[in-house]
Amino acid sequence: MMSDATRTEADEDVLQYPAPPPVVHYAEQALLGALLLVPERLKTIGPLEPEHFANTAHSALFAAMRTVSPPAPEVHRTSPVWPNQLLEAAQPQARALTASYLHTLISVCPTDAHAPAYAQMVRAGHARRVLRRHASLLAQAARTPGPDPARTVLTRADQLAVYLDELATVFPSHPGSMPRTPAAPTAAVQTSAEAGDEERMLLAAATAHPEDLPRMRWLHETDLTTPMHAALFACLTGLARRGAPVDPITVLWEAQQRGLLHDGFGPSDVLDAVSHPAGAPEHWGQKILQRALLRQAADVAARIETLTADEATTVHQLATGSRRALSTLSSVRTRWNHATNGPGEKPPSRPSAAPRTPAVRAGPAVRTPARPGR
Structure with missing residues (x-):
């Protein structure tokens, strides 16, 4: 040169x-x-x-x-x-x-005779940049939610999966394809006032209507951002699973039996968290699950960005590591589909029957679960 x-x-x-x-x-x-x-x-x-x-x-x-x-x-x-x-x-x-x-x-x-090898290097560099761009778009969708954040995130994840399929045809796998790059550390769960309010509304609504909990197996305690709220949700699901009575006092007793009470979190805190219901449990559960979906998508994007930043990682290793990262979104995605469409169902292309009207109950709140706008 x-x-x-x-x-x-x-x-x-x-x-x-x-x-x-x-x-x-x-x-x-x-x-x-x-x-x-x-x-x-x-x-x-x-x-x-x-x-x-x-x-x-x-x-x-x-x-x-x-x-x-x-x-x-x-x-x-x-x-x-x-x-x-x-x-x-x-x-x-x-x-x-x-x-x-x-x-x-x-x-x-x-030497000009090595032009095919140089061209493959150029293709590999392009593959790395495009994969990084897909990860960036997924991260952006997860961190700057729009009108329908779950749909946007899942669309980005599908586009990423399609690109990984394309890479498999251009860069076939070979022995030693597993990535050597250490995985990006999972980001700490970020709590917020909005998330905390939604979780308290879920706890209160589920305490008032525990009969809804068996239909909400799609929501896991790990989806909640506040550890004490997650523990109280586990109390609620445990009581409902055993067929035990559920009200603020029985939840308080269950919390005591599980050793959740301490100087910084006493009986009045439990009663405050599970009282004053408003809305349906499914409504608040869907909001919490959607937040967990976005959080998991952001973690997937961070893992892929870490892989692409390591120039020593081959395209085979990038594709393998990205597939493994993307697979961690599948479980939350499946539960989200169950929450919004029902298990094994797909969103109908057109209404086939009039929607069912939920039974009228005494107490606050419309019982129709809220769903993200399409």
Whole structure:
């Protein structure tokens, strides 16, 4: 490669990287240099698109190679027609591209015969960037909820799964595909005033209507963000499972039997948490489960981002590790589907019958479970 003293300022603009550039940058240079030397190598490098290049100038140059017909071999050997044509075609999209940089590309190519290997490196670099982008979109959907956050998150997860399937066809697995990169630490569960209020409303509603709890097996105590609320929910489900009476006093007694009471959390705190019901247990349970779904999706995205940040991880290892990370979302997703559609059901494409009206009860709250808007 040219020394720093002889590299022009325009060439530095083309590089677009702080020193040192990523390894895939050198693969892009070597591939383009091989194609500048021997245009016929375009037929041997396999499927490759301009967007597979990380460097915009490299992408524009390769796009020109795909559209400009190379001269006859004897002309190419004696005249710079091919580089001049490429430069003219690529410069509108990459103004920093210069003739001197094309000479740099040729000089850094070890051998044009290795062009297929360089192309596979470029594809691998692109796969890593796209996988990181999918993880980023999943994280964004989980952390900035919109009108229907669960649907958005699951759509992003499906798009990620489809891309992983595509990777399996381009980069077949081989022995040693398991990732060596340590998994990202699971983020601590973040409590909030809103989450705490929803959990207290769930506890109070479930205490008032314990007959609803058997239908709510889709909600686990681990879905609650506050440990004491999770413990009280376990008390409620335990009482309901045994067929024992459920009211604020029996819940308090169960909490005492489980050793939950202490100086910072006494009988009055339990009674306050399970009293004053409003709304249906399913309504608050769905809100809590949706929050758990978003939390799990954020953890999946963080694990995949950690994998893609390790440049020593191969595409095979990236795909394997990403699949394993994504599988941890499946359990919460299944429970969410049960909560919103019923076990084994799919959302109907059109209503087949009039919706059932829930039985009228004394006490506060409309009993219709709230569902995220479609």
